[in-house]
């Protein structure tokens with residue numbers, strides 16, 4: 001949240017500065033470290049929603065740059081192909097019930 005505020009101030013004070021919020025102020029490691037637990041949203045006394053910023057930048061990376069972490073790409077491929085995050089076809093879902 002502080003990095004976002006600082007970047008907004010930078011845009012106001014230095015409009016020609018081409019530094020971006022992502023990579024310039026917030027690293028990709030920081031961005032993907034968030035577990036989306038929502039604690040920061042719940043605890044904020046000013047009703048600021050830091051998670052919304054995180055999710056919007058993540059959405060930009062995935063939708064516009066196809067730059068999701070490899071583990072997420074695997075999961076999204078599985079959802080697309082198997083309608084579940086696991087790498088097993090729908091027809092095999094009930095097999096665990098017959099294992100000894």
Ligand code: SF4
Nearest residue numbers: 034035036037038040
């Ligand atoms: S939702 Fe907020 S408190 Fe939870 S991990 Fe992400 S940034 Fe941290």
